[in-house]
Amino acid sequence: AQECRLGRSSSLYIYSDQGSHEPLARVDRAAPGEADEVMYYHTDVNGAPEEMTDGGGNIVWEAGYQVWGNLTHEKETRPVQQNLRFQGQYLDRETGLHYNLYRFYDPDIGKFISGDPISIRGGINLYQYAPNPLSWIDPLGLKCGSSYEQARNKALKWLEERGFKAERVNIGKFGSTRGKPVGMTTADGKTGFRIEYDERSGAHINVFSGKDKGEHFLFDASESIVTKLQKLFDLPSKPQRPIS
Template sequence: VWEAGYQVWGNLTHEKETRPVQQNLRFQGQYLDRETGLHYNLYRFYDPDIGKFISGDPISIRGGINLYQYAPNPISWIDPLGLKPCARDIDGLRTGPNKTVVRVKTKKDAQELLDAAFPGAQKVKGIGSQDAIGVRKKNKMDQFKRNDGKVRYRKDYPIDSKTGRVYGHDDPKGNGHGSLPHINIKRADGTLVRIDITG
């Protein structure tokens, strides 16, 4: 039996073996090169001491502007080949202008992108599966728009079968908001951005 403990970014803290067999599998599917101390990810090497790859991303900026980043969160994100492209939209959400929209294919992709861009963001319940009106709708919107320096998000997923739009989204401005399931995000500075789910 083999046992090991790791630091946050994958550096080995201790290793316990019952046989004289070396186990080279490391954090999130990486393979240890014992001569260099680096972890191999098929296309490039990762240095667990600094928590970054030592060579640039082979998919260039499609993986994000930081060509050496491993993952925004090494516990929930894995990138065994070193080719995960989702990070490219993180900067758009974090620094884009008001009403920036990023499109992804699935709810899972949307959640991963949200978690990477705004870890610890506070969830505000969406309008829900029914068309909320009156006080209920006002309370939800007031909670979302509160300006206290916190990042908040609201998931608006359910589609009204009668209108073909997300519940509570009648689109009076004609800008298409509500035609797709989405996550509304209010950044700490009050800027509103959105993740649309196309799949």
């Protein structure tokens, strides 16, 4: 995404994955004859920016939030105009509201200020942001869902408790993913994960450790996005788990 300012430089926002709304970096494009600057986001568990650092690792902006996104503090070491908030949200500093594409969100009350565009078909609480802002996101202002990053972090926590190390590429066994990378396993192939998509569960991460099968860690993404995520594990430097 790109932000253009009247009479000033523009900013290009780079996100952590295809289809993700969690910011990774911002490239400030300067006036002709001046060098561009890259700054990096450091986010909390739900993808909201907590710090921004420059190329030398120096903090140029930092903030803290209460549960529903209103600030407890904000500090700049120089003007950087950092306005990203919860995933998909952009702060309007004049009103204090967060632009959330289809609706405006009020962090002081933890709700949207207008009703759901699809009325009660979206649920009986027309102004609700999400049941829990730590494990749910609503980047479009239409429906809440878990992000890939949140599902990945939950899956890794489950795996690390069972001694997981990403040592071998996990290869799909069935359907369109047969013979293709879908995740990672330990060297012995007994503990690992698969990123998958099916009509019943949608996008999800399967985890396993021997006979111990974990839950499906669901996230909000299309089948094409899942395919792109699977390609991240096409790692020639790593051995592949054989198809049994």
